[in-house]
Amino acid sequence: MASVPHERDLLDELGRGDAGARAESWRYSKTALRALSQQDFVAADAQAELPAALLAQFDWPQTRGRRVVLVNGTLSERYSDMAGIGASITAGVSADNVYPIRIDGDVGAPVHVVHASVPSAQASRWRASAEVTIASGRACIIEQHLAAEGAAVFGSLQRRYELAAGTQLDLISLCELPESAALYRLIEARVGAKATLRATHVLLGGRLQRMDLQVDLAGPEARLESRGVFALRGRDHADTQLDVRHLARDTACDIVWRGVADQRARGIFHGAITVAAGADGSDAVLSNKNLLLSPNAEIDTQPVLEIYADEVKAAHGATVGQLDERALFYLRSRGIPLAEARRMMVTAFCSEVLAGVADADLRERLAQRAQAALPTSA
Amino acid sequence: MLKIENLHVRVAGKEILKGLSLDVKAGEVHAIMGPNGAGKSTLGNVLAGREGYEVTQGSVVFEGRNLLDLEPEQRAAEGVFLAFQYPVEIPGVNNTYFLRAALNAQRKHRGEAELDSMQFLKRVREKLAVLHLKDELLHRAVNEGFSGGEKKRNEIFQMALLEPRLAILDETDSGLDIDALKMVADGVNAMRSPERAFLVVTHYQRLLDYIVPDFVHVLADGVIVESGDAGLAHKLEEHGYAWIAERHLPAGAGAGAA
Numbered sequence: 001m002a003s004v005p006h007e008r009d010l011l012d013e014l015g016r017g018d019a020g021a022r023a024e025s026w027r028y029s030k031t032a033l034r035a036l037s038q039q040d041f042v043a044a045d046a047q048a049e050l051p052a053a054l055l056a057q058f059d060w061p062q063t064r065g066r067r068v069v070l071v072n073g074t075l076s077e078r079y080s081d082m083a084g085i086g087a088s089i090t091a092g093v094s095a096d097n098v099y100p101i102r103i104d105g106d107v108g109a110p111v112h113v114v115h116a117s118v119p120s121a122q123a124s125r126w127r128a129s130a131e132v133t134i135a136s137g138r139a140c141i142i143e144q145h146l147a148a149e150g151a152a153v154f155g156s157l158q159r160r161y162e163l164a165a166g167t168q169l170d171l172i173s174l175c176e177l178p179e180s181a182a183l184y185r186l187i188e189a190r191v192g193a194k195a196t197l198r199a200t201h202v203l204l205g206g207r208l209q210r211m212d213l214q215v216d217l218a219g220p221e222a223r224l225e226s227r228g229v230f231a232l233r234g235r236d237h238a239d240t241q242l243d244v245r246h247l248a249r250d251t252a253c254d255i256v257w258r259g260v261a262d263q264r265a266r267g268i269f270h271g272a273i274t275v276a277a278g279a280d281g282s283d284a285v286l287s288n289k290n291l292l293l294s295p296n297a298e299i300d301t302q303p304v305l306e307i308y309a310d311e312v313k314a315a316h317g318a319t320v321g322q323l324d325e326r327a328l329f330y331l332r333s334r335g336i337p338l339a340e341a342r343r344m345m346v347t348a349f350c351s352e353v354l355a356g357v358a359d360a361d362l363r364e365r366l367a368q369r370a371q372a373a374l375p376t377s378a
Numbered sequence: 379m380l381k382i383e384n385l386h387v388r389v390a391g392k393e394i395l396k397g398l399s400l401d402v403k404a405g406e407v408h409a410i411m412g413p414n415g416a417g418k419s420t421l422g423n424v425l426a427g428r429e430g431y432e433v434t435q436g437s438v439v440f441e442g443r444n445l446l447d448l449e450p451e452q453r454a455a456e457g458v459f460l461a462f463q464y465p466v467e468i469p470g471v472n473n474t475y476f477l478r479a480a481l482n483a484q485r486k487h488r489g490e491a492e493l494d495s496m497q498f499l500k501r502v503r504e505k506l507a508v509l510h511l512k513d514e515l516l517h518r519a520v521n522e523g524f525s526g527g528e529k530k531r532n533e534i535f536q537m538a539l540l541e542p543r544l545a546i547l548d549e550t551d552s553g554l555d556i557d558a559l560k561m562v563a564d565g566v567n568a569m570r571s572p573e574r575a576f577l578v579v580t581h582y583q584r585l586l587d588y589i590v591p592d593f594v595h596v597l598a599d600g601v602i603v604e605s606g607d608a609g610l611a612h613k614l615e616e617h618g619y620a621w622i623a624e625r626h627l628p629a630g631a632g633a634g635a636a
Contacts (some may be wrong), residue, residue, distance in 0.1 A: 333453075345468070349469045
């Protein structure tokens with residue numbers, strides 16, 4: 001099925017809400033979006049074989065038996081390994097490529113959800129939707145997006161998380177794309193009373209990587225902790241749009257994002273927090289810091305705070321800067337070569353974001369991937 | 379070991395060093411004293427290879443090599459160490475990790491085997507004891523949240539660990555109380571050896587009561603105007619820098635620098 005979607009059609013498909021705000025949110029990604037809209041895509045092959053190199057990237061020993069693998073957006077029986085997923089977790093696939101996951105009760109070890117994109121003979125597209133319900137207890141989901149080197153694949157994923165009252169979800173998301181691949185993600189989460197969503201997002205690479213994270217703090221004392229970092233090089237383009245709505249009393253959000261861009265990469269961070277009327281006693285904190293490693297890289301950041309309630313505590317700040325030359329010289333003066341000194345400082349810059357990942361092994365893996373995503377030369 | 383000849387250095391278009399010459403041999407301790415603005419810190423920075431210091435004339439030869447040709451990290455690996463006047467805080471970079479990376483980078487440069495973490499920690503514990511630094515500082519980020527005294531002691535601790543051949547101390551005494559000053563001096567004195575030289579840059583003579591130099595040089599308006607033994611430091615303490623200005627600078631010049 002070949003299709004030639006125009007930019008407007010693509011916007012309609014990817015966008016939502018009223019036309020003005022929708023177009024506005026794509027302001028910095030227009031060029032990347034137009035390039036996609038002018039390209040012919042065939043439907044991506046759901047039965048495609050995964051190359052060994054890709055398999056190795058997600059075959060982590062600690063998630064064997066608890067792994068859900070989707071190939072080009074479609075649940076793959078062949079690559080999934082759900083032997084260890086008990087009655088408390090159910091994963092399935094329904095019409096329209098929507099696969100629901102339901103987690104009931106404390107399930108201990110994390111569930112690993114892998115989205116692998118593999119190329120067809122021509123540029124290809126896939127679309128998928130997922131619904132995740134945390135009905136009770138505490139759960140951890142590791143989400144991983146990856147694509148074969150050189151894969152001209154454009155994926156769109158919609159995902160809805162429903163956190164029932166009193167539940168907690170730790171969501172750790174690693175998205176690594178080659179410069180040839182594009183991904184659009186719309187993540188909607190509804191957090192119930194006294195429930196907590198702790199999310200860590202690592203975004204690496206991609207010709208266009210757009211992530212809309214919309215979180216409704218819907219019940220009293222609902223809480224969001226969002227940590228995230230993008231690390232970009234070459235002509236990578238990442239566009240992150242956070243939209244957090246405090247809809248009930250005593251809700252809290254704590255958002256810390258970092259961005260690093262080298263060479264000709266482009267990064268966008270838009271962090272909007274709305275405290276609705278009646279959501280008194282809410283607490284909102286947003287910090288976004290960015291690092292430009294090259295004069296040709298660009299990062300745009302925009303924190304937006306709208307408050308319609310009383311007795312709200314809110315703080316936000318955003319910066320774009322460069323590596324501290326004084327610190328670089330200090331490291332070099334002790335014998336550390338320039339390239340390593342830069343790497344140490346970039347890693348340090350990102351470390352605050354990853355510090356919240358409790359599993360040391362996983363934290364180290366994320367840090368390594370982020371470091372690998374940046375050029376090693378000075 | 380270190381031979382500086384007729385060194386002229388510009389910073390932001392302004393000439394700061396105006397023909398400085400200095401000869402330091404292995405085993406010697408040289409003190410560089412001088413009023414504020416004389417160019418003391420410029421000397422340390424230019425030797426360590428900081429950017430923004432333009433050498434317009436003269437030469438610096440260290441162990442037979444042209445020091446000015448080397449990158450800062452190469453100078454360090456060749457044995458040059460600068461104890462900073464204002465040590466830099468580097469959030470997120472763990473102190474132990476930093477020190478081990480530095481030591482092993484230097485060893486690698488010199489073709490020596492890198493130290494594993496056990497060997498490294500053994501060495502660290504020995505040196506910590508000398509400087510009376512708490513173990514806990516190792517687990518923190520580089521200089522982050524350190525008191526002024528801790529930062530300065532951390533510089534000397536790094537020096538002890540890296541065992542340079544030429545150590546330049548840039549106003550390491552500034553902001554130290556008498557106890558910290560003694561610890562710093564003990565750290566330096568413990569390292570004095572026939573193979574190692576020190577360049578101690580200071581504004582006050584006080585530090586030199588504890589680190590007794592072989593030579594004292596007075597730097598004023600970008601040149602060394604007077605050299606002598608440790609006694610020169612005491613004379614300066616007695617008479618002040620104005621005394622030097624009167625003796626060496628034409629009328630009208632120098633007063634501004636003091």
